[in-house]
Amino acid sequence: IRSWMVFYLALLVTLVSQSEGGCQDTGLCCFGQNQSCITEDWRIDRSYGECYCDQACKTTSDCCHDYDLTCPAVSCVVSEWSMWSGCLEPCKPTLRTRQRQVIQEAHNGGEPCPSLHQSAGCAEYHDQHGPCLQSLVPALITTGGYGNARKKREIFYCVEFKLTSLTVGCQHSFSPHTRWMRYLKEGHQVCVECQPPALAQGQRYCSGDGENTGQDGSLSLQWQAVGNSRCRGLWRRVRRLDSCSCPTVHSFLFI
Numbered sequence: 001i002r003s004w005m006v007f008y009l010a011l012l013v014t015l016v017s018q019s020e021g022g023c024q025d026t027g028l029c030c031f032g033q034n035q036s037c038i039t040e041d042w043r044i045d046r047s048y049g050e051c052y053c054d055q056a057c058k059t060t061s062d063c064c065h066d067y068d069l070t071c072p073a074v075s076c077v078v079s080e081w082s083m084w085s086g087c088l089e090p091c092k093p094t095l096r097t098r099q100r101q102v103i104q105e106a107h108n109g110g111e112p113c114p115s116l117h118q119s120a121g122c123a124e125y126h127d128q129h130g131p132c133l134q135s136l137v138p139a140l141i142t143t144g145g146y147g148n149a150r151k152k153r154e155i156f157y158c159v160e161f162k163l164t165s166l167t168v169g170c171q172h173s174f175s176p177h178t179r180w181m182r183y184l185k186e187g188h189q190v191c192v193e194c195q196p197p198a199l200a201q202g203q204r205y206c207s208g209d210g211e212n213t214g215q216d217g218s219l220s221l222q223w224q225a226v227g228n229s230r231c232r233g234l235w236r237r238v239r240r241l242d243s244c245s246c247p248t249v250h251s252f253l254f255i
Helices: 002-018 144-149 168-172 179-183
Strands: 038-042 048-052 094-099 102-104 117-122 139-143 157-166 189-194 220-225 232-241 251-254
Touching (some): 157 220, 168 179, 189 232
Antiparallel strands (some): 038 048, 094 117, 157 189, 157 232, 220 232
């Protein structure tokens, strides 16, 4: 009996000495698939042998038994958006930007970080010397969502137009801040708001909207989408409204 006890004790010591431990004991947690992120311990399938502490082990089912506890998925965390910047250049159609910061990087298969930068169409009617010397013609428009970034101000009026022509460049707008241009189609009715930031210098109308002509129904005007200079065309002024009534995808702003 004593001999058998000595044998089993020696066998137990041998097994313990051969055991390398799981992810927690070895301090292993690896990104992606890593062949070196290996140890020897009990596996999640309740067998004993080589097991992994990398992300790929969840797919190949050869994780160490304590992988989920030691290497939990941590999703990316980002800050709130910053305030919009000013226009990148004055007196011309251009862009404004905003950004957010990464607070916590993603680990162990957590959700990756979303986009950290955004751009939107912008036009500034003043520079360091004062008002711009030339008016911005044709009318410059951007998506109605841009108005969310402006301070809440009174909407002066809305102008309804019928799109009579547009360039093929509108359909080649793939970046996040220009995707809205792909909804523009010939024959569609669109609504464009005139808000105080876009008022013509010293006037109570927005540049390029045809308001100063006093004509509705027959006046054809040029327009250009800010953010993609290849997206432009003609529209016919239909009428002035107190408030816009078009669907969101057909609602825009003079800038």
